[in-house]
Amino acid sequence: MQQALEVLQRVFGYRQFRDGQEGVIEQVLAGRDAVALMPTGGGKSLCYQLPAMLLPGVTIVVSPLVSLMDDQVSALKAMGISAGAIHSGMQGPEVMEVLRALQDGSIKLLYVAPERILTPAFLERLQTLQVALIAVDEAHCISQWGHDFRPEYGRLGELRQLLPNAPLLALTATADHVTRDDIVQRLALRDPFIFQSSFDRPNIRYLVQEKFKPQKQVIDYVKAQRGASGIIYCGSRKKTEELSLKLQIEGVKARPYHAGLPHEEKRETLHGFLRDDIDVVVATIAFGMGINKPNVRFVLHYDIPRSIEAYYQETGRAGRDGVASEAVMFYEPNDAGWIWRLFDEQPDSERIRVERQKFHAMTSFAEAQTCRRLVLLNYFGEYREQPCGNCDLCIDPPKQYDGTVDAQKALSCVYRTGQQFGVNYIVEVLRGAQTQKVKQHGHSQLSTYGIGKEESAEHWVSVIRQLIHRGLLIQDIRRHSAMHLAQNARPVLRGEVALTLAKPRLDAIKTGAAVAERGNHDKVLFGRLRKLRKRIAEQAEVPPFVVFGDSSLQDMATRLPTTEAEFLLVSGVGQVKLERYGKAFLEEITSYLTGNL
Structure with missing residues (x-):
């Protein structure tokens, strides 16, 4: 040894x-x-x-x-x-x-x-x-x-x-x-x-955000990452192509990947991603297994996965180098409802029962109100009590408020519009929208029209989702998800029962900071070292991480080595890499420290 x-x-x-x-x-x-x-x-x-x-x-x-x-x-x-x-x-x-x-x-x-x-x-x-x-x-x-x-x-x-x-x-x-x-x-x-070993990946931050305007939410998040490598998982081939096109229009180097694409196109996408020529791959679950790219900074789920195992494997493709990374999931109950309907349409079998049980665990994770890492680790039989401090629920715990009045406004609006409309239409009436549909139904004359205009549409969507989740409102999937009041909604409407709701988590994902910029290293030098690494990798015709991983570059931008002896102390620098790349990187660091551009 x-x-x-x-x-x-x-x-x-x-x-x-x-x-x-x-x-x-x-x-x-x-x-x-x-x-x-x-x-x-x-x-x-x-x-x-x-x-x-x-x-x-x-x-x-x-x-x-x-x-x-x-x-x-x-x-x-x-x-x-x-x-x-x-x-x-x-x-x-x-x-x-x-x-x-x-x-x-x-x-x-x-x-x-x-x-x-x-x-x-x-x-x-x-x-x-x-x-x-x-x-x-x-x-x-x-x-x-x-x-x-x-x-x-x-x-x-x-x-x-x-x-x-x-x-x-x-x-x-x-x-x-x-x-x-x-x-x-x-x-x-x-x-x-x-x-x-432990199933814990402490460098990964787990984030779940309510889905409101998902394409815009994805674009805002990805653009904030400033060119970092990421994978976005979608539930269908069509979504991968639509979303990657939207990202391309916004100037993001993105490509779709799914089993239906030509082999040559998939090969080029994988090749470009590994060499950092493509920043974001928008993919179905056909993409990912065994890909040796350690510098994936984020994995984003546009749709909820079918099981905790699938979620864990897919999010595990982020941060393989041990550097700070994020696992982001956009979630809305309707997505889960669609999958539950697929289960209901299949004949009962042992396999379907197991799949339902696994999906139930996945939705419990998405709807958790306590540390997400604890939920994840507990699923794998690794029991802990101390919250992780590195998930959305630890960083920004849900704030509770007396939501009785909000609930009464929403429930009353559903009732007065005839209990035959979906979430978005009810929100339009609450906020006093002057749409053709509202005018056509005469709902601008209702007492509930505009009574929620002081709050955003996202606020009301979140309130209504919580009412559905608590069983006060029921969505009828046979009638385009039209909502009607459950029996236990009446005491709330009459003011006999107080209701505590969670304030909508509209900014759980802080889009202002890129994941790659976390840490105590010199961010400007790190950027320069990344560019040098890319040039060397292109000359050698290898992926950039083969030259040095992000963890090594961050260590260089922290230690600031200027001699070969100091360079050997950098994580991931062995004798051969010192001989091959040491001179170029030491010159770049010295140039930066002496102010030469």
Whole structure:
């Protein structure tokens, strides 16, 4: 382990191990099978990359996605580590070159897809090699219970019979106890060391905002991020295209991504996103798994996900570098109502019952009135009592007020308009809107017309939603979500029951500050270092984070190193990166400190 620590510092440029890494690496180096359950960004890849440097022979990494393999290989080569990949996106000569390097022992890490490793020819080749370790990434795919099941993953247990002396390491970010046990059984792991870290991602700020004018809300938020990388998830292909077009019109470098787009267009979008040429990808859930882009500063959900697991995986794509990031969700009860209707239209089955239960947990998270991180962690069985201080409910707790009069105004307006209109129309009448529809129905003559004009439309939408949520108003989905009074609304109308409401959270997301500008580092210097990194990356034809991650740039803009010795103290700077990039970055920092532009 002393050697491992020396390699960690000299090659990877880190002074100490992160939570769980040391224990897993120690067991792997001792030849023991292991399972590492760590959240996205928790440092799983180091658990096999570092042992590969110390063990004799080659480490085989089974990975599901071509883009992930290529990114990992690029990052390893930038650190001076010999690595290669074999996958369907490579030409014949490229594959032959990797195979020759593999045969002569000059490759320490080989990335390969499960479909490739299980071919008879490849299995036969493996038996001629000195295989030091087999690492199975995204190991939840092995399990029949895993939510990204691939048949080829289920056969990876055959590797145990073929290479009985090579330790097996399974890695995943999401696996409950059933899935974990399934992984152990299917891979035929022998007395494995099992490490499960906390599900907490403390650098991610969780924010939920009421949905009022969602496209405008998204545009305002994204423009405030000033070019930071982000992913926006939408519930349909049509929405991804509409929203990305709106963002482009506003000057944002955005592109849509969904399964229906041509392969070449999707490839170009992914390529541009990884190289920071595209800032925002507006996508369906078809986008994201295995993408090795550590500097995603925000993940925004335009629509509510179907489960906490899906939400956790998708938001986990933000801040993999440990730098401050945000998970934003826009929510309105109607969105949830639409999904509940889809469940109701399907025949009852065990699968539908499980999906309903999972979605109920998701809506409870969206409608929570206490720390969101506690709700999230409790779902995964990680119980805490102390609020996190880094979610919208901790930063800006909901303010309660006596909403009896507001409730009476809204309920009375629903009643007097005949209990046959939706939320937006009732708001128009309350605020005294002079629309054609209001005039046509003669509702400008009602006593409730204009009685709420002193409050914004968003205020009244929030009040009415709370009344629906409390069961005082009922929406009839068969009549275009027209509202009618529930029986328990009458005591409120008559003033017999007081009602406490939450003040509408119209500014829960502070759009004035970019996420990337948090921290104590010099923001101007950080901007200059980002531009330098981009130039170097373009010359080398690699993604910018392969040169240095945001966390390294922030550390440079905090430490302000001017010598090679000081530069080596920066997080993520090893000996090879010092030799390759140190001179350019030190010159930029010195130029900035001496006032030279």
